[in-house]
Every structure is written in structure tokens, then in C-alpha cells.
Amino acid sequence: MLKEIKVGLCGLGTVGTGVVKILKNHQEEIKYKLGCEIVVNKILVHDIHKPRDIVVNPEWLTSNPDELVNNPEIDVIVEVMGGIDQTNLLIEQALRNNKHIVTANKDMMAVHGQKLLKLAKANNCDIFYDASVAGGIPILRSLSDGLASDRIQKIMGIVNGTTNYILTKMTDDHLAFDPVLKEAQELGFAESDPTSDVDGLDAARKMTLLANLAFKMEIGLDDVEVSGISNISQEDISFADSLGYTIKLIGIASINNGKVEVSVEPTLLPKDHPLALVKNEYNAVYVYGEAVGETMFYGPGAGSMPTATAVVSDLMEVIKNIRLGISGNSYVSPQYETQLKKNEEKYTKYFIRMEVDDEAGTFQKITNVFSDEKVSFAKILQLPGSKKETAEIVMVTHQISKQQLLNSLDHLQGLSVVNRIISYYRVDGEE
Numbered sequence: 055m056l057k058e059i060k061v062g063l064c065g066l067g068t069v070g071t072g073v074v075k076i077l078k079n080h081q082e083e084i085k086y087k088l089g090c091e092i093v094v095n096k097i098l099v100h101d102i103h104k105p106r107d108i109v110v111n112p113e114w115l116t117s118n119p120d121e122l123v124n125n126p127e128i129d130v131i132v133e134v135m136g137g138i139d140q141t142n143l144l145i146e147q148a149l150r151n152n153k154h155i156v157t158a159n160k161d162m163m164a165v166h167g168q169k170l171l172k173l174a175k176a177n178n179c180d181i182f183y184d185a186s187v188a189g190g191i192p193i194l195r196s197l198s199d200g201l202a203s204d205r206i207q208k209i210m211g212i213v214n215g216t217t218n219y220i221l222t223k224m225t226d227d228h229l230a231f232d233p234v235l236k237e238a239q240e241l242g243f244a245e246s247d248p249t250s251d252v253d254g255l256d257a258a259r260k261m262t263l264l265a266n267l268a269f270k271m272e273i274g275l276d277d278v279e280v281s282g283i284s285n286i287s288q289e290d291i292s293f294a295d296s297l298g299y300t301i302k303l304i305g306i307a308s309i310n311n312g313k314v315e316v317s318v319e320p321t322l323l324p325k326d327h328p329l330a331l332v333k334n335e336y337n338a339v340y341v342y343g344e345a346v347g348e349t350m351f352y353g354p355g356a357g358s359m360p361t362a363t364a365v366v367s368d369l370m371e372v373i374k375n376i377r378l379g380i381s382g383n384s385y386v387s388p389q390y391e392t393q394l395k396k397n398e399e400k401y402t403k404y405f406i407r408m409e410v411d412d413e414a415g416t417f418q419k420i421t422n423v424f425s426d427e428k429v430s431f432a433k434i435l436q437l438p439g440s441k442k443e444t445a446e447i448v449m450v451t452h453q454i455s456k457q458q459l460l461n462s463l464d465h466l467q468g469l470s471v472v473n474r475i476i477s478y479y480r481v482d483g484e485e
């Protein structure tokens with residue numbers, strides 16, 4: 055009979071502080087559900103003297119990882135400190151010492167996840183990482199448990215809280231990018247290096263974790279097409295708005311005939327689409343299963359307490375498995391070889407904005423390029439440009455392949471009447 059489980063906590067920042075609070079504030083419920091107590095007996099931090107928002111026993115604090123990973127008293131390492139390669143080494147060492155792992159670290163899991171999962175299995179240990187995707191939403195667990203019997207066909211969602219916060223404030227309150235990013239950092243949503251949020255890398259890491267689980271393949275970061283939100287302007291937002299769309303950073307992973315496509319990019323959604331209504335740091339993930347149809351998961355995707363909820367729930371799962379004697383089954387080897395769609399096989403609609411010379415015949419030359427590529431349009435706007443004797447053309451295509459888009463843009467750039475392609479974005483979520 056287990057009386058208590060000893061935990062070594064790596065990190066006491068935004069998420070780590072939430073973990074300590076939940077373990078303290080919900081200890082009665084947790085003990086009731088598990089039949090044993092969870093005791094934190096070491097906490098790894100950078101600086102043990104730093105003033106903190108939470109009171110912990112000063113004897114728990116250490117800056118020496120050996121006191122956790124090589125400590126025979128510790129059963130589970132909860133890693134909420136971030137970092138990739140150094141942290142991976144620390145986790146490998148902990149697994150070799152037969153410690154179970156709970157982590158919120160998508161950066162590490164996207165790069166070293168498969169290897170760590172195998173090492174965990176070899177050492178009869180669990181490694182759970184539900185908090186690493188969409189914060190408080192139990193999306194990885196839903197894919198591996200609740201939807202285990204289905205064949206997943208598509209996942210589409212907002213999986214980065216920081217960029218959703220920024221886009222919400224830019225769209226609804228017309229605020230500028232930089233001060234809103236600063237706000238997201240102060241609220242604890244952003245990564246220590248927020249460029250990984252802004253450039254779409256954080257969302258791409260999460261999409262690989264989702265896609266691997268959903269499609270039972272090994273999809274790496276290099277297989278994901280990524281673009282972030284730093285080039286989205288107030289003009290893009292307002293043109294999108296006047297055509298009936300909202301811009302969101304959307305991750306998509308889909309499979310057709312065994313071929314996958316994973317991308318993260320700014321996407322125009324109809325204003326009444328459920329994902330367009332997801333605001334601030336909230337995340338939402340659509341999962342389309344062959345049998346279940348459409349399901350949607352919604353909740354806070356970042357922040358101290360939501361993320362800590364997922365971490366502590368994973369910790370409880372580890373403990374349940376220890377009690378049942380079934381630890382070491384987090385790794386399932388990929389069932390299928392990874393096959394990626396080519397650009398000719400990726401279909402969607404696109405929003406395209408360009409600045410052109412405002413002279414007779416311009417429009418005809420542009421439409422000729424598109425009709426040569428068999429691209430037709432659902433919506434077109436033509437307005438005066440920001441400079442004298444220029445015009446701006448904004449168009450939304452019907453469904454075309456990525457290759458048709460790239461060919462058209464290439465030809466347009468060669469036309470003397472086209473001054474520049476200002477922006478182009480995917481359009482999704484409408485028939």
C-alpha cells in the first residue's frame with residue numbers, strides 16, 4: 055500500500071508555482087482520489103535566493119539537479135523549467151534512475167520526445183506531457199484515451215495563447231503589437247524567448263505532438279510549414295474584417311490517403327466560425343474523427359493555474375499506474391511511415407493583397423495570370439493605394455492548390471504593373 059509519493063519539482067516559475075499551489079490547496083481531494091499523499095521534497099531553481107510569490111520550505115530549494123535526479127528518495131520528476139538539450143539530459147538521467155516524468159515542456163518533447171518515451175519504456179517508467187499542448191485542455195489525453203478507438207482525420211486549432219492574446223487585442227481594441235506582447239509576457243503566457251510564440255514555432259511544436267499521436271507517425275518539426283504573426287498589419291486585419299473574416303494563428307494537421315500535412319499559419323476564418331470566437335489566451339482544438347465526427351475542445355491555453363492543473367493530473371495518472379503496476383506504457387511505436395503531401399496535394403482558399411499601378415489594363419493583366427493558373431475568385435476588392443497612382447487589390451480565391459498559389463505569385467511578381475505582394479494568408483472554415 056502506497057503511503058506517499060515523493061516529487062522533485064524542476065522549476066518554480068509561472069507553472070511550478072501553480073503546481074505547488076494546487077498540491078497544497080487540493081491536497082484533500084488528491085489524497086482521496088489516490089489513496090496516498092504527494093510530497094514535494096526538492097525544487098530545482100536557478101537562483102535559490104530570488105524573492106518568490108509563494109512561500110516554500112527553503113530547504114526544498116536547490117540549484118543542483120543531482121539533488122533531484124540522483125536522489126533515491128524521489129519517485130517522480132515534474133519538469134516545468136523549460137530548455138531543450140540540457141533538460142533532455144537531465145530527464146534521461148532521471149529515467150535511467152527509474153524516476154517517472156511529468157513535463158510541460160513541448161520544446162523538449164518536440165525534439166527528443168520519441169527517444170525519451172522509448173527510454174521511459176525500457177526503464178518501466180511513465181512520461182506524461184499533457185500540459186505541453188494547449189495548457190489546461192486535456193487534449194493529448196483525449197486523443198490517446200477518449201478517442202483511442204477512432205481514426206483521426208484532421209486536427210485544427212488555436213494552440214498558442216500568446217499569439218491569440220495579441221491578435222485579439224489588435225483586432226478588438228486596435229492595439230499595437232509590441233505593447234500587447236509585453237502584456238502577454240507580464241501575464242506569464244509567453245515563453246522566456248517570446249519569438250518562439252510570435253514566429254509560430256511554439257504552435258508548430260505542439261502540432262507535431264498532436265499529429266504524432268493522432269496519425270501514429272513520426273512527424274518532426276522540419277515537416278511542419280510555419281509562419282508567425284509578426285507581419286500581420288492593422289490593414290490586413292481591417293481588410294479581412296470588411297470581407298467577413300477574423301485572422302487567427304491556426305495549426306492544422308490532416309491526413310488523406312495516408313499522406314499528411316501539418317502547418318501553422320495566420321488564417322482567415324469567417325467571423326462566426328467557433329475558432330474565430332476564441333479570444334485572448336484561450337485555445338481551442340477541433341478534432342475530426344472518422345467515426346465520432348467533429349469534436350471541439352476549448353479552454354485556457356496558457357497561464358499558471360490552468361497549466362498546473364494539467365501537470366498535477368498527469369502526476370496523479372503516474373501514481374495510479376504505479377499502484378496498478380502498469381507503468382512504462384506511455385510509448386507506442388509509430389504504426390505508419392510518415393508520408394507528406396506535396397504542394398500540388400494541399401488545397402485551400404487564399405486571401406491575397408497586392409499594390410499595383412493604377413492604370414488602364416492592370417486588372418486585366420492580373421486576372422490573366424490567375425486564369426493561366428486556373429485560379430478563380432470568390433471575392434475581389436479594388437481600392438485606392440496608399441501612394442499616388444497606385445491601387446490596392448484584395449482577393450479571396452476559390453479552393454486551389456498551394457502550387458497554384460506559388461506559381462501565380464511568382465508570375466505576378468514578374469509583372470511591371472504589380473509593385474508588391476503585400477500579404478497572403480490561408481482562408482479556412484467555410485464551404
Ligand SMILES: NC(=O)C1=CN([C@@H]2O[C@H](COP(=O)(O)OP(=O)(O)OC[C@H]3O[C@@H](n4cnc5c(N)ncnc54)[C@H](OP(=O)(O)O)[C@@H]3O)[C@@H](O)[C@H]2O)C=CC1
Nearest residue numbers: 065066067068069099100101134135136158159356357361
Ligand atoms: N507559462 C505557461 O503558460 C506555460 C508554460 N509551459 C511550459 O512550462 C515550462 C515552464 O514555463 P514557465 O513556468 O512559464 O517558465 P518560467 O520562466 O516562469 O519558470 C522557469 C523556472 O525554472 C527555473 N529554471 C529555468 N532554467 C533552469 C535551470 N537551467 N536550472 C535550474 N532552474 C531553472 C527558473 O528558476 P528561477 O525561478 O530561479 O529563475 C524558474 O523557477 C516551459 O517548458 C514552458 O514552455 C507550458 C504550458 C503553458
Ligand SMILES: N[C@@H](CC=O)C(=O)O
Nearest residue numbers: 214215216243245356
Ligand atoms: N507560450 C505558450 C504557453 C503555453 O504553452 C502559449 O502562449 O501558448
